[in-house]
Amino acid sequence: MKTTGFYLELFENALRGESFISDPLKLYEPIQYTLSLGGKRLRPVLCLLGCDLYGGSCEKAMPAAIAVEIFHNFTLVHDDIMDNSPIRRGQPTVFKKWNTNIAILSGDVMFAKAYEYVARLDTPDLKPILNVFTDTAIKVCEGQQYDMDYEVFSNVGIDDYLNMIILKTAVLTGASLKIGALMAGASTEQSDLLYTFGLNLGIVFQLQDDLLDVFSDETKFGKKTGSDILAGKKTYLFLKSIELMPPGEREEFYVYYTSSENNADEKIAYVKSVYEQLNIRHHVIQLMHIYHNESLKILEKCTGTPEVIIQLKELAETMLVREI
Amino acid sequence: MKTTGFYLELFENALRGESFISDPLKLYEPIQYTLSLGGKRLRPVLCLLGCDLYGGSCEKAMPAAIAVEIFHNFTLVHDDIMDNSPIRRGQPTVFKKWNTNIAILSGDVMFAKAYEYVARLDTPDLKPILNVFTDTAIKVCEGQQYDMDYEVFSNVGIDDYLNMIILKTAVLTGASLKIGALMAGASTEQSDLLYTFGLNLGIVFQLQDDLLDVFSDETKFGKKTGSDILAGKKTYLFLKSIELMPPGEREEFYVYYTSSENNADEKIAYVKSVYEQLNIRHHVIQLMHIYHNESLKILEKCTGTPEVIIQLKELAETMLVREI
Numbered sequence: 001m002k003t004t005g006f007y008l009e010l011f012e013n014a015l016r017g018e019s020f021i022s023d024p025l026k027l028y029e030p031i032q033y034t035l036s037l038g039g040k041r042l043r044p045v046l047c048l049l050g051c052d053l054y055g056g057s058c059e060k061a062m063p064a065a066i067a068v069e070i071f072h073n074f075t076l077v078h079d080d081i082m083d084n085s086p087i088r089r090g091q092p093t094v095f096k097k098w099n100t101n102i103a104i105l106s107g108d109v110m111f112a113k114a115y116e117y118v119a120r121l122d123t124p125d126l127k128p129i130l131n132v133f134t135d136t137a138i139k140v141c142e143g144q145q146y147d148m149d150y151e152v153f154s155n156v157g158i159d160d161y162l163n164m165i166i167l168k169t170a171v172l173t174g175a176s177l178k179i180g181a182l183m184a185g186a187s188t189e190q191s192d193l194l195y196t197f198g199l200n201l202g203i204v205f206q207l208q209d210d211l212l213d214v215f216s217d218e219t220k221f222g223k224k225t226g227s228d229i230l231a232g233k234k235t236y237l238f239l240k241s242i243e244l245m246p247p248g249e250r251e252e253f254y255v256y257y258t259s260s261e262n263n264a265d266e267k268i269a270y271v272k273s274v275y276e277q278l279n280i281r282h283h284v285i286q287l288m289h290i291y292h293n294e295s296l297k298i299l300e301k302c303t304g305t306p307e308v309i310i311q312l313k314e315l316a317e318t319m320l321v322r323e324i
Numbered sequence: 325m326k327t328t329g330f331y332l333e334l335f336e337n338a339l340r341g342e343s344f345i346s347d348p349l350k351l352y353e354p355i356q357y358t359l360s361l362g363g364k365r366l367r368p369v370l371c372l373l374g375c376d377l378y379g380g381s382c383e384k385a386m387p388a389a390i391a392v393e394i395f396h397n398f399t400l401v402h403d404d405i406m407d408n409s410p411i412r413r414g415q416p417t418v419f420k421k422w423n424t425n426i427a428i429l430s431g432d433v434m435f436a437k438a439y440e441y442v443a444r445l446d447t448p449d450l451k452p453i454l455n456v457f458t459d460t461a462i463k464v465c466e467g468q469q470y471d472m473d474y475e476v477f478s479n480v481g482i483d484d485y486l487n488m489i490i491l492k493t494a495v496l497t498g499a500s501l502k503i504g505a506l507m508a509g510a511s512t513e514q515s516d517l518l519y520t521f522g523l524n525l526g527i528v529f530q531l532q533d534d535l536l537d538v539f540s541d542e543t544k545f546g547k548k549t550g551s552d553i554l555a556g557k558k559t560y561l562f563l564k565s566i567e568l569m570p571p572g573e574r575e576e577f578y579v580y581y582t583s584s585e586n587n588a589d590e591k592i593a594y595v596k597s598v599y600e601q602l603n604i605r606h607h608v609i610q611l612m613h614i615y616h617n618e619s620l621k622i623l624e625k626c627t628g629t630p631e632v633i634i635q636l637k638e639l640a641e642t643m644l645v646r647e648i
Binding site: 023024026027078081082100101102104105107108109111112113115116119126127130131134135137138141142144145146148149 | 347348350351402405406424425426428429431432433435436437439440443450451454455458459461462465466468469470472473
């Protein structure tokens, strides 16, 4: 039986066969660099799984898998500028290794390259795929803007936060699966179902990401922990803490968390101690299980190949426990 | 008989009917702002002309006209960050009015929105249009990278410069015409012909732009003159000056022009005086006429509606004398 490792290897082989080096080098080297840093390749694997699920050819869906991975990496290159993040996957980010202008422009051309791969798809009807892809790109930008807005807004609720991560993260995991399904000729109903499965999966993924940002082993995670705390990001961990703590303590913690005046190491240590006191990890895991169970329920309506459904279930399980 | 004003009005009416305001406002307001600042709307007018030329419906080509204008404005929003330009069309640029992060992200969503309009096109075969659009987007990014590279490279030749402006400017004027022609169902041969006409038109446009950057009336031009001189951009004016001056004077002028240590007003005044001594305006106009004549020659092979061919000819004439 195939494992997700099978799809990953298929994708890595295909990606290795593509060259992104061309003139002018300063434009293209950052693309090759970014794509060669690896990463989990979650989105292209989902795309290939979505295609295989409905009996499609992974080879035919490969340009779509490459497109979603390039698009995802484009968003990382631009997000790293906006978030001033120096390290990604254990290596300097593009704007740090080169400069901001190069990161802006390389990102732009990556976005265009992603469309180049979408346009290469051998399918009788490209429009639905093009629409999902573009709609997703727009939503991801909206999510990133909300993410930045919420750093300074004072009245962010848990619903706002969840809506933000749906836009910023989950629509792309949903779209990757859906595009794969469409490449296999799946029905609108089935491909929409898979999209919703992917949304729930993406939410679990992001909640785990937020947990890892606070509690992970830095050497495994590939970036410094505590970056959300330092940036005062209003994650579920923070918002739930506010909800759980006695009303009299909320304002002081809120002001402390959102202030940039504190010593970095002290701030991280203090906020972590608050999270631990409130057993916030337990609450995040509880919410992850709600979305996880929802994703499994959706999968029950899926008419695809049973072996691939098992793969999707296993992948959904790993979202709950991944360490990187 | 229709004039270019007819197509311009058609486009402005259509654009006014589109709203780009949505949540989150910080993402979408800069789009509305940028598009409402006007500009020449050269690319959408070319797109509609290209369609009308082969008997197509301007209404059907309108989403393409909007797409090329949004795409063009996206490149301006990002270029203004990279070039640190404070003013565009007499108003603050997006990164100055808001900030760099907002300009990056609004630009990104504009790029996606441009594709949204491309995908809306009602045509039996979207792929050739999608390919022209994506290929053009990639080339425009390459052109911008060469433009930045050449600010620091010491061995830039006139050919390099011309190749750069073809990528940065002329491919989009060519593509706008070609996409319009494709929407009218023109043959590959005719739409390629129109692309080449647009390339030549775009080169003339950019050479005139470079002239205006040095010699224009600032109140008409909508931005400060001398910005190319200040940035030490290796324009045709500069490169031709080096060629025309006695070999013994070249190095000193080169070092002076590319140094950022000079007083701004003095540098602009001095370089302008060199350009005037060498009668560089005459040499630029001479080159513009070469490309202009080439564009007219191409037009002779065009089998489209004679009335629209006259319009294209007149538009090409205005490129030689425009003041904004």
